[in-house]
Amino acid sequence: MQTVLVTGGAGFIGSNFVHYLLGAEPQARVINLDALTYAGSLENLVDLPAPERHIFVQGDICDAGLVESLFQQYEIQVVVHFAAETHVDRSIVDPGAFVRTNIQGTYTLLEAARKAWSAAPQAPGRTFRFHHVSTDEVYGALKPGEPAFSETTPYAPNSPYAATKAASDHLVRAYGHTFGLPVTISNCSNNYGPRQYPEKLIPLMIANGLAGRPLPVYGDGQQVRDWLYVEDHCQAIWTVVRRGVPGETYNIGGGNQPPNLEVVETLCAILDEYQPAAPYCPHRSLIQFVADRPGHDRRYAIDMTRIQQELNWRPSHTLASGLVKTAAWYLANQGWVRKIQQQESYQQWLARNYSQRGDMK
Ligand code: NAD
Numbered sequence: 001m002q003t004v005l006v007t008g009g010a011g012f013i014g015s016n017f018v019h020y021l022l023g024a025e026p027q028a029r030v031i032n033l034d035a036l037t038y039a040g041s042l043e044n045l046v047d048l049p050a051p052e053r054h055i056f057v058q059g060d061i062c063d064a065g066l067v068e069s070l071f072q073q074y075e076i077q078v079v080v081h082f083a084a085e086t087h088v089d090r091s092i093v094d095p096g097a098f099v100r101t102n103i104q105g106t107y108t109l110l111e112a113a114r115k116a117w118s119a120a121p122q123a124p125g126r127t128f129r130f131h132h133v134s135t136d137e138v139y140g141a142l143k144p145g146e147p148a149f150s151e152t153t154p155y156a157p158n159s160p161y162a163a164t165k166a167a168s169d170h171l172v173r174a175y176g177h178t179f180g181l182p183v184t185i186s187n188c189s190n191n192y193g194p195r196q197y198p199e200k201l202i203p204l205m206i207a208n209g210l211a212g213r214p215l216p217v218y219g220d221g222q223q224v225r226d227w228l229y230v231e232d233h234c235q236a237i238w239t240v241v242r243r244g245v246p247g248e249t250y251n252i253g254g255g256n257q258p259p260n261l262e263v264v265e266t267l268c269a270i271l272d273e274y275q276p277a278a279p280y281c282p283h284r285s286l287i288q289f290v291a292d293r294p295g296h297d298r299r300y301a302i303d304m305t306r307i308q309q310e311l312n313w314r315p316s317h318t319l320a321s322g323l324v325k326t327a328a329w330y331l332a333n334q335g336w337v338r339k340i341q342q343q344e345s346y347q348q349w350l351a352r353n354y355s356q357r358g359d360m361k
């Protein structure tokens, strides 16, 4: 058995990763450490392929005592670190939470991992890996015509979220360089797919579209993201953990770079097909242009050459196939969406983020 500590495994990508890993690796046992913030839910962990190999621990990655006790209690060989505050708009409203979890939390985890790893007997064949899941936002924004982000693009984070992720990347790299901790980092572009909290663009548009609510497009809607289906990301992370070189970074992207407005219009067309009798069909009539995000990064794009050539990984979904699958999941799981929509904290977030932007009913 290989014991894998997954942090943030009740959130969007983390829970998809736990589903993926338990299904793909019969020898993997998962210790899932998650604080269950607004973004995490145990509902994301129902129907796991092998629940007997999954241990859930509710707790904070900033809690050094708890994190150290997990390393002592379980013989952890791999850490896959997802836990973070992740929404750029929230980082503009409350950067402090991002500094705490993304920087202090990553530091706490690194310290506990370093202690456990340096105390463990170095038996032949016994390997250790600390994998840090990061973002392409650490590279800043691309100007028109500029080449896509590669692993050597200088860091230039623009939002408080991106700045805290950049800080955490530097800490991880430093622990590899200074202490020899076997670390890898992956910097990935925008994910979408099942179980994504409906504050991010794609699930928000689906959830609002299904409810006949306005679809708020920031600014002119011509910002560009590099969209990756979440299952492809999970596969890429596990590929890096198994075959990536310690101390190295791998960029992960989807190779899909339409402007936001096109993504929203595509989703509207999918919803039209699923719900032709809806009173607000065509769904594109729900689109509203609203005030832009402060400091909004205009364009991201990922150069995937390294992970393709060195680790032979490439995404298997196009944006068209991924969006159809994603919309189908939200339609089949409307109870999951409605529960979030009924939460006071969610309604407060929508009011706070959108009421000042104008043009929203
Ligand atoms: P998410 O917001 O959906 O989930 C984050 C999870 O972390 C939640 O389950 C939450 O409860 C947990 N968490 C938050 N603070 C915690 C703490 N202090 N201690 C323990 N658990 C805590 O996030 P996501 O979109 O799944 O992103 C996961 C990781 O992937 C993040 O590190 C993010 O920076 C990175 N990433 C995300 C994307 C994307 O498009 N979503 C792209 C690239 C990288």
Ligand code: DAU
Binding pocket: 086, 087, 088, 089, 134, 135, 136, 137, 188, 189, 190, 191, 199, 200, 201, 202, 204, 216, 217, 218, 219, 221, 223, 224, 225, 260, 293, 300
């Ligand atoms: O690039 C990877 C990053 O992608 C991750 O590291 C972040 O955790 C994740 O949140 C995501 O950041 P973005 O800011 O790109 O994602 P978001 O879904 O919030 O926004 C995507 C684009 O859509 C962005 O240009 C802003 C725009 N947008 C977003 C929302 C929520 C809108 O036009 N309207 C909206 O209501």
